[in-house]
Amino acid sequence: MTELCDWLRAGSVPVLSLQNGVDNEPLIAEMVGEARVLGGLAVRIGGHISEPGKVFAEGVAQIVMGAWPAQQPKDDPRADLLKVLEVAFNEAGIPTTVTRNIRYELWRKLVINNGVNPLSALTHLDTRSLTHHPEFGKVVYGMMAETVKASEADGVNLTRQDLDDMFELISNFNAIKTSMLVDKEKGRPLELDSIAGAVLRRCEQLGVDAQYTFTVNALLRQQQ
Template structure:
């Protein structure tokens, strides 16, 4: 298959490297010094079970617009959720009202990306996805450090015979590329379960400048994480999604046992980048408020992080 990866950061580079290693064609879209390094040197990715060092094809978003849209089977969107709206508008201009566009696969944080994309594109072409049990980030331009299995769950926003056939093929392709993948019949539930983990550890790790292992194995801090996770489950009720206590406990155990990593917000803080506060924290606060109650754990942690980070 032929893939375009929009956002060659940690996750995008990991997926791209795995797919290239399995024999697929991949073009990366990046920016800044990372793009310059990718265009001049090899992409190097270090993982406990997989090392990759190879020259890859990479462009800026403006350069890639010159490539024929029909040449791609799928576009993997792995950018920050903060850029989804702007990226959706750029893609709409790029596709220029083409009806036969590739499938758009969002592998981003948050639960609203697919809704944003569907304002500019046919929802039947949008695949929601998430990847968990993976830590991956840029350690220097064109150099990626990754750990974990990258368990991936995918599902169509609006099911059709075409996108179900595509998903079956994509599931096979990803699994053969050593990206363990399954198709969900209820992808919105899975997105909110991923948000339980993200809201649980992302902001608090960024606030305290600590990896997940430190937080999860601290008696008092881990109780705050559990409170953050429970608030996320409460927020999901506003979208008609019921997440049980057992499922919250499962997510809590998952992150407790997983490798100690730097969540994306901590990496963003260290690199002075925009934080996904709206997409991870405020979505929980807003949905709780819509149900008539507060989200004190999430409000406290996100407010403290926003104040300490953006006051600089």
């Protein structure tokens, strides 16, 4: 992204982010201005590079996107482009919807990512094994609850219902290796800063503890 800064600043078209985490859009906004930022995420998908040039994915693989941080109540110039992209993705066979509050959706995805990604990398267990484990299931729920609390720092204010919905979703989803576990097995850098780090920074800002996330994050960093 840094290498494209000058090129992006010189342009005028919006930039769509389809990455995990809640810190990507703010960084893009610093480069091109908030009015040119579209946020997005992929949900209900587990995907991995099975071999060079080949990707194995399972699940619905749905895209949710929207003007960041939320679509303006008045005419938002990004709305027309979002409609064009929605049609294009759907015609390509990728189920896609547009939301008026993408920041809310990004945080809901982070609830799941922080709940299972770091712990799976630490335990080498898949998502179903974690969520149905008598002890680790409680840790997953605890890390998800800490993520819900952290969302308050961004003014999102997820609820207990969001927490329970996300825990039920990942508990009933296919048993998959998380991307962080795959990275760990392949000796690649882990996305700790953008997942657990994002939660810890905001909990610190709010002055609240995030003991589950702090402990799992610390153990993983020790192993790197």
